[in-house]
Amino acid sequence: MIVDDHEIVRRGIAEIVDRDDDFEVVAEAGSVEDAIRRAELVKPDVMLVDLQLPDGTGIDIMRSVGQSDPSIKAIVLTSFDDDGALTEALEVGARAYILKTVRGGEINDVIRAVAEGRVLLDERTMTRRFPDGENPTASLTPSERKVLELIGDGMSNREIGENLGIAEKTVKNHITSLLAKMGLQRRTQVAAWVAAQRAAAWRNG
Incomplete structure (x- = not known):
């Protein structure tokens, strides 16, 4: 539409x-x-x-x-x-x-x-949200980083739980925590950040 x-x-x-x-x-x-x-x-x-x-x-x-x-x-x-x-x-x-x-x-x-x-979302767009080279994932735990990457792969909470062998409720807890640490409000913003990082890495070889 x-x-x-x-x-x-x-x-x-x-x-x-x-x-x-x-x-x-x-x-x-x-x-x-x-x-x-x-x-x-x-x-x-x-x-x-x-x-x-x-x-x-x-x-x-x-x-x-x-x-x-x-x-x-x-x-x-x-x-x-x-x-x-x-x-x-x-x-x-x-x-x-x-x-x-x-x-x-x-x-x-x-x-x-x-x-x-x-x-x-392009890299320029996401950089405007995290200026001055700030790394919004610096304080994430290893488990939260894994969840972050799988969100970037487009997986649902259930699929992330199955992939990592953890309960869906635990996945939700990880997402709540990583959103707070990254200063974001929705998982779509997380996916956008991951996509921008991957695009930048690809362009830089």
């Missing part, structure tokens, strides 16, 4: 998405109210959400839809490059935050990755 209050922009994005045989645009919306209603009706796998809308923001949409159906994954596609907006988007569960300066083909790459359960 594509959410943008500019019809020409919506149509342009829809045309790009529809070029890929794996994707189908199931709904379009130009307001918060319309987006929430349509998401409830069509239950899209992925939403592309603009932040600035006539009757509110994309944050409002992601918060409402996330509460009613957490399986719907949200991608912020905006011209609004702002630290506060980024933080809010992460806090309501955005899986990716990309600017409208992105190339057309890259939009489909992001949709595919998010649909597969990955979180995509």
Whole structure:
């Protein structure tokens, strides 16, 4: 589903998405109210959400839809490059935050990755959250570090428990602890941090 209050922009994005045989645009919306209603009706796998809308923001949409159906994954596609907006988007569960300066083909790459359960935030975006070379994992225990890596692999709490041979409740306790130590609020933010670190390591050889 594509959410943008500019019809020409919506149509342009829809045309790009529809070029890929794996994707189908199931709904379009130009307001918060319309987006929430349509998401409830069509239950899209992925939403592309603009932040600035006539009757509110994309944050409002992601918060409402996330509460009613957490399986719907949200991608912020905006011209609004702002630290506060980024933080809010992460806090309501955005899986990716990309600017409208992105190339057309890259939009489909992001949709595919998010649909597969990955979180995509570039290194620049995550560095803004942890400036001055700060390592937010410095105080994690070895067990918490293992959980961190498996979150980055896209595993659920149950899958992490099975992989490490521990109870799901113990996994939740580890996640609560590592979130507090890293100064984050959601596991999607953890996944984004891991993805950014892996991307940086890959680029640096």
